[in-house]
Amino acid sequence: MSDTHRAIEAVWRIESARLIAGLARIVRDVGLAEELAQDALVAALEQWPESGVPDKPGAWLMGTAKHRAIDLFRRNKRLARKCEELAHALETQQEMDVLDVDAIDDHIGDDLLRLVFTACHPVLSTEARVALTLRLLGGLTIEEIARAFLVSEPTVAQRIVRAKRTLAAARVPFEVPSGAELDARLSSVLEVIYLIFNEGYAATAGDDWVRPALCEDALRLGRILAELVPQEPEVHGLVALMEIQASRLRARVGPSGEPILLLDQDRARWDQLLIRRGLVALERAEELGGVLGPHALQAAIAACHARARTPEETDWERIAALYDALAQLAPSPVVELNRAVALAMAFGPAAGLELVDALTSEPSLKAYHLLPSVRGDLLAKLGRFGEARAEFERAASLTRNGRERTLLLERAATCSREAAPPQPG
């Protein structure tokens, strides 16, 4: 790839979301807007290697895309009416063309926000939302998305084509939802971003335990969103959560690629810059007032760990209280299990075991290896080694991770030795 091609790719990364968002406001169709932006990109790829990269590449791309739009509408008679609307819209913009970049900037925040809500619209499947968000807002290529999610390029391309068709068929308006709808729609956006982050943070497929580039993409999307809707505490909560979790990326993978659990991590390897950014984002969420949402609560829990210089300094009582709040806001057996661990750390293993015992009848946790693993740990701490061994063995049979299985079987073996200590003499 030539230098110019790489430069164009970089310009695309920076400009594409603004370009597509601005075009979508004019043509009122995200799919068409993306195609027009793509046309402009193709034109750049043809012309820039000869002419050089223009001084204001964003304005160049926007101007080119607008001309393509006019050409397209003039040729396509079926869209004659739309053409009139568009011509009118473009004419009224003509005088601003000199200040094109500023003109885009005036609306760009609103347009980007409309694009975010459209890409994460509930009419789309989760997979489609993820692909469309990375494509339209993250500026990722089909190839990059395919690599990140370990699927083929045609699959991703198909997903995006179908998503755009679905949006058009459902006549999804290019707008920011208002009133009661806003909260639900915003949750959907946050969910998509956190999903992308988690796919990078705890890769569910493939050989890598983490894919940091995907975490960075999600963080970037989160930071962008935080500037678009600075008045929304949960957005800052999500950013805080991701910043603090990302601060541990270097520490949570061992020398041969094995996962290292939070309390065993070398805290000197935690990224203090990201921790500081996370704590600041959490403060922003808290300063906005109101009850903390689920992301902000999880960020507050992550912050407790981040503030502790050693595992022993961890404020488990506060973590237990935060899990309690989280359990009330977003009840789930997994949250309960985490709360049990925090209770055990704060008030002793017996306090945690009581809650864990109550969870053993929970159907959704039947195949969840962490339940017997946690129960085994608490039983061992209480000296009930025989029961603990059985739990570790059960956990080992449930986990799909080979490294984890080895670890659990080792613990089971230790319990066996403790349960039947060698005879003296």
Place this chain on the structure above:
Amino acid sequence: MRFMVIVKANKDSEAGVLPSQELLTEMGKFNEELVKAGVLLAAEGLQPSSKGARVKFSGGQRTVIDGPFAETKELIAGFWLWQVRSKEEAIEWAKRIPNPTGDEGEIEIRQVFEADDFGPNLTPELREQEQRLRAQAPMQQ
């Protein structure tokens, strides 16, 4: 990936001349753009080298030399830390750094090491050793 984007010093920055209102405004706008794009991680401006010092190492000896330092062009006046997807993206952003006075200047773009960058040369043993070293020298984080 992260890049440190280094602003080289010039006569004015070394003389402690404060940036003009115009530059401050333009720079404020630019930084806002970086924040809105989710790119800016950190940024600092540095005081002139006259307020700094150097510690020279030679064998077991340590010699302290107070600023200012003569070779202005080699000094730095500030830096950004950016998170971007490629060096080219960092370059594209750097080209947009405002320079309202039209003065000559220079920006240096340097990629920050990530653990993976050492690749296969960093054997598990070496990696472990490096982790231990880092643990002992948190300043290097």
